[in-house]
Amino acid sequence: MHQTKEEFGMNYSSFETEVSKRRRPATIRELTKLAYSSPKSVISLAEGMPNEETFPFTEISIKLKDGSSFTLEDRELGAALQYIPSQGYPPLLQTLREFQRRAHAPPLWESRDIVVVSGAQDGLSKTLEAIIGPGDPLLVHDPFYPGVDVVVAPYQTELIPIPQDEQGMVPEILRETLRNRELSGKKMPKIMYINATGTNPTGVVIPLERRKEIYRIACEYNFLILDDDPYHFMYFEDVEPKSFLSLDTEGRVIRLDSFSKVISSGLRLGFVTAPAPLIASIERHLQSSHLHAPTLSQVILYKLMKLWGYDGLMDHFMWTRHFYKQRRDFIAGIAEKHLNGLADISLPQSGFFLWIRVRGIKDTWKMIMQRGIKENVIMAPGAAFMKDSTKPCNAIRASFSKASYEEMDLAMQRLGNLIRAELRNGFTYMKEDTYIN
Numbered sequence: 001m002h003q004t005k006e007e008f009g010m011n012y013s014s015f016e017t018e019v020s021k022r023r024r025p026a027t028i029r030e031l032t033k034l035a036y037s038s039p040k041s042v043i044s045l046a047e048g049m050p051n052e053e054t055f056p057f058t059e060i061s062i063k064l065k066d067g068s069s070f071t072l073e074d075r076e077l078g079a080a081l082q083y084i085p086s087q088g089y090p091p092l093l094q095t096l097r098e099f100q101r102r103a104h105a106p107p108l109w110e111s112r113d114i115v116v117v118s119g120a121q122d123g124l125s126k127t128l129e130a131i132i133g134p135g136d137p138l139l140v141h142d143p144f145y146p147g148v149d150v151v152v153a154p155y156q157t158e159l160i161p162i163p164q165d166e167q168g169m170v171p172e173i174l175r176e177t178l179r180n181r182e183l184s185g186k187k188m189p190k191i192m193y194i195n196a197t198g199t200n201p202t203g204v205v206i207p208l209e210r211r212k213e214i215y216r217i218a219c220e221y222n223f224l225i226l227d228d229d230p231y232h233f234m235y236f237e238d239v240e241p242k243s244f245l246s247l248d249t250e251g252r253v254i255r256l257d258s259f260s261k262v263i264s265s266g267l268r269l270g271f272v273t274a275p276a277p278l279i280a281s282i283e284r285h286l287q288s289s290h291l292h293a294p295t296l297s298q299v300i301l302y303k304l305m306k307l308w309g310y311d312g313l314m315d316h317f318m319w320t321r322h323f324y325k326q327r328r329d330f331i332a333g334i335a336e337k338h339l340n341g342l343a344d345i346s347l348p349q350s351g352f353f354l355w356i357r358v359r360g361i362k363d364t365w366k367m368i369m370q371r372g373i374k375e376n377v378i379m380a381p382g383a384a385f386m387k388d389s390t391k392p393c394n395a396i397r398a399s400f401s402k403a404s405y406e407e408m409d410l411a412m413q414r415l416g417n418l419i420r421a422e423l424r425n426g427f428t429y430m431k432e433d434t435y436i437n
Helices: 018-022 027-037 074-080 090-104 120-131 147-155 171-184 208-221 276-288 295-338 365-374 405-425
Strands: 059-063 069-073 112-117 137-142 158-165 191-194 224-228 253-258 270-275 343-346 353-358 395-399
Touching: 018 120, 018 276, 059 074, 059 295, 069 074, 069 295, 074 295, 090 112, 090 295, 112 120, 112 276, 120 147, 120 191, 120 224, 120 253, 120 270, 120 276, 137 147, 158 171, 171 208, 208 224, 270 276, 295 343, 295 353, 295 405, 365 405, 395 405
Parallel strands: 137 158, 137 191, 191 224, 224 253
Antiparallel strands: 059 069, 112 270, 253 270, 343 353, 353 395
């Protein structure tokens, strides 16, 4: 059940769109929640749940790489294949609450709650659609994750880009931008999207003091912080980043966590942590869309977390960090080898990506999207991550997460050859259908 005690002193209805405020709980979904939380003596004839005896599955066994295993069968398997409350599988919800308390120690935890979503992108879209209305402004760091734009573009959202340096979003520019908007009478943003650890695409980890300053600005200008943090436990430095949630004394932070990068992307599980009224808004949206995140995935994750415990999960995260750090070091080394004199490489502090800025080429779009594909190398052009993707950008994002070491080496060799060919031909690529010499 959601907490109803608001100790933050925030009026969250002022942040929600009119559409979000008009959403009403789905009666049957609320009855499902009630049935799950009631004593076993309660008999429910309210929900249209299929009978588990009709399911063709009798057992699902999971074997882990460490040699341990668990099996879903009988009543537990039936529950894993059945409808559940929209907020999430109750045992998993409780486990995630305990995890967040231990991992981030959020101030005033009793005024927050969690909802399980089908990956962080689902949580991102549900959150933004609850807060961003037609023409509303949205603060973003530039460059930024393009999955944000696909959510808000239909609302003709005004993106307010805040430049980054080697330490992420620049607080001084953020404050100056907001001050100028206020003085000019422009509509002020209600929310900021930020990816503070392993910023996609640059791989930056925003330092603690800068996070504190960004949070102070949020308090000063009264906006929420949507902290999309799928790489939080995948940092490559010695010290774990301190999350915005751990700094949040006013109830301004909406945190997105994902298991895609650290457990399995195919499970399609993430969770949102936020002040309880905002979680209730997201749950109402879930009730009207896909009802709940996949039950089977939630039960598998719950069993895994109970089997490993908090310390076991942290051990897995540590192994994952070491795995990706080795790959980062490798691709950075071969990039320096094959792109020497051709590009500047930003060493990522977290995440999956190498950010490459090509020298002497104004825009990499056609070089990557047309000739690159013909030359059997696919990377992401930097303009795809900019507020205005039609403007020239000399950057490229290369992922080091999945390709083999041999494939990464060959890809960087092909990229170097591609850049040399462009420079030799004297082309500066633009996004029109023709080359500009």
